Amino acid sequence: MxxxxxxxxxxxxxxxxxxxxxxxxxxxxxxxxxxxxxxxxxxxxxxxxxKARGAAAKLLALDDAERAAGVVAVSGGNHGIAVAVMAGALGVAATVVMPRSAPARAVEVARAAGADVRLTEDMAGAFALMNRLRDEGVTLLHPFDDxxxxxxxxxxxxxxxxxxxxxxxxxxxxxxxxxxxxxxxxxxxxxxxxxxxxxxxxxxxxxxxxxxxxxxxxxxxxxxxxxxxxxxxxxxxxxxxxxxxxxxxxxxxxxxxxxxxxxxxxxxxxxxxxxxxxxxxxxxxxxxxxxxxxxxxxxxxxxxxxxxxxxxxxxxxx
Incomplete structure (x- = not known):
């Protein structure tokens, strides 16, 4: 707690x-x-x-190795926007995974902020891809389990x-x-x-x-x-x-x-x-x-x- x-x-x-x-x-x-x-x-x-608050709190708490690895986040929209924008502002590479049902504007804004946006068929698939990228060494910026x-x-x-x-x-x-x-x-x-x-x-x-x-x-x-x-x-x-x-x-x-x-x-x-x-x-x-x-x-x-x-x-x- x-x-x-x-x-x-x-x-x-x-x-x-x-x-x-x-x-x-x-x-x-x-x-x-x-x-x-x-x-x-x-x-x-x-x-x-x-979402900008939690994203910023986590990004500013990363050590040098975690920053260098870049971050990955899964999102139905707002968390992805926040991670993309805040990571871009703080000089951290970001990958954002979203389901295809996510608002088109969220995808556009995340990409415009410099994030690598990956789209999946559904939210379950988005979480699965996020976990795979984490296992490959990218730093996880989880929307709620942190x-x-x-x-x-x-x-x-x-x-x-x-x-x-x-x-x-x-x-x-x-x-x-x-x-x-x-x-x-x-x-x-x-x-x-x-x-x-x-x-x-x-x-x-x-x-x-x-x-x-x-x-x-x-x-x-x-x-x-x-x-x-x-x-x-x-x-x-x-x-x-x-x-x-x-x-x-x-x-x-x-x-x-x-x-x-x-x-x-x-x-x-x-x-x-x-x-x-x-x-x-x-x-x-x-x-x-x-x-x-x-x-x-x-x-x-x-x-x-x-x-x-x-x-x-x-x-x-x-």
Whole structure:
């Protein structure tokens, strides 16, 4: 388990290369949900998502031999962008493995940053290729099975704890679980009374299935939300969620896309469905805990194109 000192050390390490993103009350979301809402706008982070934090923390912790070997990462989109951009900025060669279902923009941005992008048929194949390259000597920069990466993502929670007003409940999206693990560790240390809730989409339910089965299991992936589509969580993230998170809620792809449109209309931010899924989950949290809730939403990323969201909205009729 990572501790507050690990997260603070990561914050010091990455302070010069990442953005301290805004944490702001949202009048529009407050009106929409009927309780006070504060948004942590991590979509304004470098590379368009929180992933830059964990990538930078790991890259800056590498020794000379690890840097010389270059890094390999697997990604449904945002982690690949972050690794490519941050590695390029720090002079480290990067290979990024993505499934063909990854957003075209993510592939383009990673390549433009100088990464060697490899495409596989599916996410399981992407993880398999990543592991093969690791075995051949390339340094692994895992998206969620690394305590240094978790600590880097946990700096989101440190900033939220420092910058937000009173909160009772914080909602965080889950893919492989690094963000919620780090945020929960930071918040539970700084604000022990705050409840943390995870959110997944149907067809990308690695954490909720792990909780149901008593440990990490492989799950079939079918969600359009590729940035949350991990084939399994790690023991590391499972342990953090088991210890620190109140529950993991699962919403449909259609609800996540509707949430993206609601964030644009009511919060005036252009987020991706990996963040849009927070809004339907927030309604459920308010139903469970009552109208005295004061919500914090970690708006994790904004790397969805207008064309993508328009297509999904038409597909789901939202």
């Amino acid at each position: 990572i501790e507050l000192a690990d997260i603070q050390a990561a914050a010091d390490r990455i302070a010069d290369v990442v953005v301290h993103t805004p944490t702001l009350p949202s009048p529009g979301l407050t009106e929409l949900l009927g309780v006070p809402v504060t948004a942590k706008l991590e979509l304004l982070q470098r590379t368009g998502s929180f 305590p240094i990466v978790l600590a880097g993502q946990g700096t989101v929670g440190l900033e939220l704890a420092d910058d937000a007003g009173e909160l009772t409940d914080v909602l965080v999206s889950i893919g492989g679980g690094a963000l919620i693990s780090g945020v929960a560790a930071a918040l539970r240390a700084r604000r022990p009374g705050v409840r943390v809730w995870g959110v997944e989409t149907e067809g990308a339910q690695a954490m909720s299935q792990a909780l149901a089965k008593g440990g990490p299991v492989e799950v079939p992936l079918s969600s359009i939300v590729t940035t949350l589509s991990a084939p399994t969580v790690s023991q590391l993230t499972y342990d953090h969620v088991t210890a620190l998170v109140s529950d993991v809620l699962v919403v449909s792809d259609a609800e996540a896309v509707r949430g993206t449109l609601e964030l644009a209309e009511h919060a005036k931010v252009w987020a991706e469905p990996a963040a849009g899924c927070l809004l339907p989950a927030a309604r459920r949290v308010v139903e469970r805990v009552g109208g005295d809730a004061r919500l914090g939403l970690v708006v994790c990323g904004g790397n969805a194109t207008v064309a993508d969201v328009t297509t999904w909205a038409g597909r789901f009729g939202v």
